[in-house]
Each structure stands twice: as structure tokens, then as C-alpha cells.
Amino acid sequence: MNKLLAIFLLLTITISVPAQKLPSKKKTIETLRLTNQYFMNKWPDAGKPIVTNRERPSNIWTRAVYYEGLMALYAIDKQKKFYDYAVQWGEKHQWNLRNGITTRNADDQCCGQTYIDLYLVDKKEEHIKNIKASIDNMVQSDKKDDWNWIDAIQMAMPVFTKLGVLYRDTSYFRKMYDLYAFAKYNHGGKGLYNEAEGLWWRDKDFVPPYKEPNGEDCYWSRGNGWVLAALARTLQALPKTDPHYNEYLQDFKEMSAALIKLQRQDGFWNVSLHDPTNFGGKETSGTALFTYGFAWGINNGVLDKKIYRPVMVKAWNAMMKDAVHPDGMLGFVQGTGKEPKDGQPVSYDHIPDFEDYGLGCFLLAGTEIYKMK
Secondary structure (H helix, E strand, C coil): CHHHHHHHHHHHHHHHCCCCCCCCHHHHHHHHHHHHHHHHHHCCCCCCCEECCCEECCCCHHHHHHHHHHHHHHHHCCCHHHHHHHHHHHHHCCCCCCCCCCCCCHHHHCHHHHHHHHHHHHCCHHHCHHHHHHHHHHHCCCCCCCCCECHHHHHHHHHHHHHHHHHCCHHHHHHHHHHHHHHHHCCCCCCCEECCCCEECCEHHHCCCCCCCCCCCCCEHHHHHHHHHHHHHHHHHCCCCCCCHHHHHHHHHHHHHHHHCCCCCCCCECCECCCCCCCCCCEHHHHHHHHHHHHHHHHCCCCCHHHHHHHHHHHHHHHHHHCECCCCCECCCCCCCCCCCCCCCCCCCCCCCCCHHHHHHHHHHHHHHHCCC
């Protein structure tokens, strides 16, 4: 009887708690503008080098991810200052990559996502000349083991997709799949994707027998967020006739199904997806990337709205409530690194070593939320 009563009470509580609702579109766009303006105020010179433990140029991957988010915001909120800020960034770097056109490093190539987006606005060939040259060098080579860490999938995969669509050249799609498949099936011994779990190990250092303190495999939140976002951005543009489209879609769905089971009660995800005791707590960048992926999946009819919308809404509301400072700064962003212990502490007030990529992830999520009906 006591057990039946407990079940009845649980059902009663569950039914009585109203489902969360998304904030109004007005509130969402106001928050996106606020967080973006915080960053633009802090970095008025888009070409200013970034100084942390050392000096780096501002066309590195962290800033490139921010501009991905800014261009997504510009797509729904056509403010000239957003466009001008992105153009200024490209001009300050002569539309080049951090290590020039000979680089094969996906982190260097991430800036190309924004360069291509700007080209689509103003059709100026100078915007894409260098990124095309870099990717062409890879397409024309037989080497396919470059993406040996999963962050690379987000940094470069959408660039290949965009160029393939722009030039109607499927060789970009074929090379992209070679790189993706090698990461998925070969790196680390048997590949970085664990199909049984629907999650990715960050690189070979975390493939079993490596374990988290609680004995589970180590699946880093932001790393898996990079892959989910990359798949969404790739599927958005890639022709459905591509022979590997369905594999990308299946991976996206498998990851999404795995991730919804790991959401914290407060709406966030931990930095370590399978070990909440290893630097556990709210984390914004991974949460934002998952939110973006789910929102995109719902908006494009590839994820079940009834299943994923409540998870997505809970996550977005949690970030809006707990991560956004009154001045637009984002809290709970893990600093750079590749595993749970890196970039600590993660808290409301702590400023990470780079503030740009966390905002980029948040803008991607928010703009996709804004599009929802």
C-alpha cells in the first residue's frame, strides 16, 4: 500500500507541475542583444590580440566561434553594427587564417565559417579566397587523419559543407566524410565515437581503459556539444542526396537521445557527462550547444517535439535565469581545455580565460530558440 501511495503521489506531483514555457521572443532577443553588446563593448577593436597566458591573434577558434553566433544573430536581427563588427574582424586579419593557407588545423579554419557567411552577403571574393585555398589543399591530398580531436569536427566540417554548396562541388563533401569517418571509426584505435553510448571521447587520451573517478567513461560536455552543433550546421546545408547525409543524421539523433538522459535537474549539463562528481555543476557552453542542437532538430523536423522540447526549454530557461548577468556577461562557462578538470573554477562570477566561444554557443542556441513557433 505504501509503495502504491508513493507512486500515486509522484504522479500527482508530476501532473500538477506545469510544463515550462519559453520566454517571449521579445525577451529572448533582448537577452541576445544584451550578452552580445557586453562583448562588443569589451572588445571594440575586433583585431586586437587576445592576451591570456600568452598573446594570440584574434582570428583563433575561440573568436571564430563567437562570430558564428554573431552571424546567426545577424540573420534574425539585421543590425548594421553586427555586420560591420564581423567585417572589421575579417579585414583586420586580411581575411586570412591564423597560420596561413597551408594550415590543415581545423582550429585555424574555423574563421572560414564567418568569412563564407559574409561573402554570401556581399559577394566579395577576397573574403573567401584564403579559406578556399586552405580547404582545397586538403581536398587535393590523400591525408585524412587531421581531425584527431572532436572539437575539430565543429571547427571545420561546416566550412567544407559551405564551400561544397557554394561551388556545387561534391569533392568537398567527399573529403569532409573521409575526415569525419577517420575520426569516428579509426582515431584512438577503434574510433572516437562510442555507438553503444551515443557519445564521443574527446581524443585518444580518453578512450578506455581511461576512466573517470566514478569508473565511467569520460565524455566531455563541450566536446560532445561541438559534434552535435557541427552535425546540425552540416545537415542544414548539405544536400540530402549526399551519400552520407543519412549517417550524419543518424549520428545526430543517437547523440540527442543519449544527451537528454543526462540533463541535470536544474536544466544544465555537467562538464563530465557520466560523472557528476568530477568537477560537477552547471556549465553553460556545453548546455548551450546541446540546446542549439535540440532546437535545430525540432525546427527542422528531425527530433520529436514532444520529447525534446521540454528538455530544450528547461535548458534555455536555466541559462537565462542562472547564467546571464545583468550587464550581459555569461557565468558558468568552463575555460579552455579538453576535460572536466580544465578551465576551472566554473561559477557564476568567474571569468574564463576566453569569454568569446561561450557567448558564440549561447547566441547559436538563442537564435534557434527565437525561430521556434
